[in-house]
Amino acid sequence: MFRITQYMQELKNPTPLGPKRQPPGPVVIWNLIRRCNLACKHCYSISADHDFPGELSTAEVYGVMDDLKAFGVPVLILSGGEPLLRPDIYDISLRAKRMGFYVGLSSNGTLIDGSNIDRIAEMGYDYVGVSIDGLEETHDRFRRMQGAYDASLRAMRLCRDKGIKIGMRFTLTQDNAHELPALLRLMDDEGIDKFYLSHLNYAGRGNINRKDDVVLQTTRRAMDLLFDTCWDYVSRGVAKEFVTGNNDADGVYLLFWARERFPQLVDHLRAKLAQWGGNSSGVNIANIDNLGNVHPDTFWWHYSLGNVKQRPFSEIWRDTSDPLMAGLKRLPRRIEGRCGECRYFDVCGGNTRVRAHQLTGNPWAEDPACYLTDEEIGASGARERLAVSPYSRRAART
Numbered sequence: 001m002f003r004i005t006q007y008m009q010e011l012k013n014p015t016p017l018g019p020k021r022q023p024p025g026p027v028v029i030w031n032l033i034r035r036c037n038l039a040c041k042h043c044y045s046i047s048a049d050h051d052f053p054g055e056l057s058t059a060e061v062y063g064v065m066d067d068l069k070a071f072g073v074p075v076l077i078l079s080g081g082e083p084l085l086r087p088d089i090y091d092i093s094l095r096a097k098r099m100g101f102y103v104g105l106s107s108n109g110t111l112i113d114g115s116n117i118d119r120i121a122e123m124g125y126d127y128v129g130v131s132i133d134g135l136e137e138t139h140d141r142f143r144r145m146q147g148a149y150d151a152s153l154r155a156m157r158l159c160r161d162k163g164i165k166i167g168m169r170f171t172l173t174q175d176n177a178h179e180l181p182a183l184l185r186l187m188d189d190e191g192i193d194k195f196y197l198s199h200l201n202y203a204g205r206g207n208i209n210r211k212d213d214v215v216l217q218t219t220r221r222a223m224d225l226l227f228d229t230c231w232d233y234v235s236r237g238v239a240k241e242f243v244t245g246n247n248d249a250d251g252v253y254l255l256f257w258a259r260e261r262f263p264q265l266v267d268h269l270r271a272k273l274a275q276w277g278g279n280s281s282g283v284n285i286a287n288i289d290n291l292g293n294v295h296p297d298t299f300w301w302h303y304s305l306g307n308v309k310q311r312p313f314s315e316i317w318r319d320t321s322d323p324l325m326a327g328l329k330r331l332p333r334r335i336e337g338r339c340g341e342c343r344y345f346d347v348c349g350g351n352t353r354v355r356a357h358q359l360t361g362n363p364w365a366e367d368p369a370c371y372l373t374d375e376e377i378g379a380s381g382a383r384e385r386l387a388v389s390p391y392s393r394r395a396a397r398t
């Protein structure tokens with residue numbers, strides 16, 4: 001995750017570099033249920049409106065929570081599927097809050113209405129993220145349900161009016177990129193606290209539909225707009241948060257953005273960004289799926305590191321006998337292709353490994369979604385870039 005606002009604040013009020021802070025444990029994104037009332041086109045969990053057998057019971061969830069707490073996990077993001085479909089979601093949420101976790105709810109919003117908003121407010125969630133993937137028509141097509149947009153907007157309003165910190169989460173594709181300006185205006189008009197732009201990752205239905213991924217030029221335009229919008233708020237001292245996920249080249253691109261506007265602060269910003277270091281799947285980000293399988297992040301469901309029903313998370317997470325885990329935890333990571341040649345590797349860390357894996361079967365190949373040019377990153381350009389080819393069954397198996 002890349003926190004744009006935090007780094008833009010460094011351009012307004014630079015702070016001393018200081019030592020790098022290592023969080024005590026990873027942020028855990030926990031898909032408590034795979035069932036969902038929607039079946040979105042890009043969904044990494046390939047969720048659908050039926051039950052999936054073998055999911056963790058309430059008691060098993062509690063047992064895992066105790067282990068996570070003892071291991072120093074600071075943040076739980078309760079996700080799915082649609083987490084509000086889990087009958088025990090409120091019990092789990094309250095317990096997590098009482099245990100002192102920072103608790104986020106990741107929801108499509110369609111099930112939040114007047115009948116349950118008080119109960120949701122009682123949970124004391126630190127953050128509720130609602131997905132909005134375009135204006136009404138685009139969103140409903142993408143999420144494959146008429147009326148989804150209206151219901152999700154209603155949810156955001158209800159949460160906002162209860163004083164819950166609310167975020168609008170947008171997954172960028174070639175189909176909805178043109179609506180980003182309107183969504184940023186909507187965020188402002190509706191008084192939404194946070195905007196999260198999720199770059200498409202190649203997992204589940206998002207992998208099957210990866211031909212819909214943005215062309216690299218579209219990503220650049222989207223990021224230009226996001227940076228300009230964020231800076232507008234930061235410079236006016238208005239508290240709005242802008243965050244991106246799944247493309248760590250965003251940190252490098254911000255550096256380019258700053259070079260044009262604040263050349264005197266570029267060295268400072270670069271030092272701060274290098275301290276962040278880019279992709280942290282398998283290090284500071286972890287995922288537990290609905291069956292209890294542990295993954296380096298939510299987009300690795302085709303690769304399990306172990307199952308919490310058999311071994312505690314704390315043990316699985318430290319075990320580097322797994323080659324993927326060993327490679328992700330290696331510092332610096334060894335990445336091939338143009339990522340390996342990149343002069344900004346210290347900032348982005350080689351970006352998103354799962355895209356490389358889905359395309360080539362090699363998790364250490366270059367990330368095809370890096371939208372920086374060879375010239376910008378100092379790569380020779382002697383090799384052909386890895387291109388996003390149409391999905392094939394062979395690619396899915398590797």
Ligand SMILES: C[S@@+](CC[C@H](N)C(=O)[O-])C[C@H]1O[C@@H](n2cnc3c(N)ncnc32)[C@H](O)[C@@H]1O
Binds near residue numbers: 045082130131198199
């Ligand atoms: C899997 S959903 C679960 C929570 C809830 N059902 C929702 O839609 O917000 C979590 C978030 O991941 C995003 N997402 C799903 N598949 C993705 C993919 N392939 N690439 C990037 N983001 C994705 C969704 O848009 C959503 O914001």
Ligand code: SF4
Binds near residue numbers: 038039047082143
């Ligand atoms: S992205 Fe969320 S709302 Fe859409 S199908 Fe997946 S879990 Fe359901």
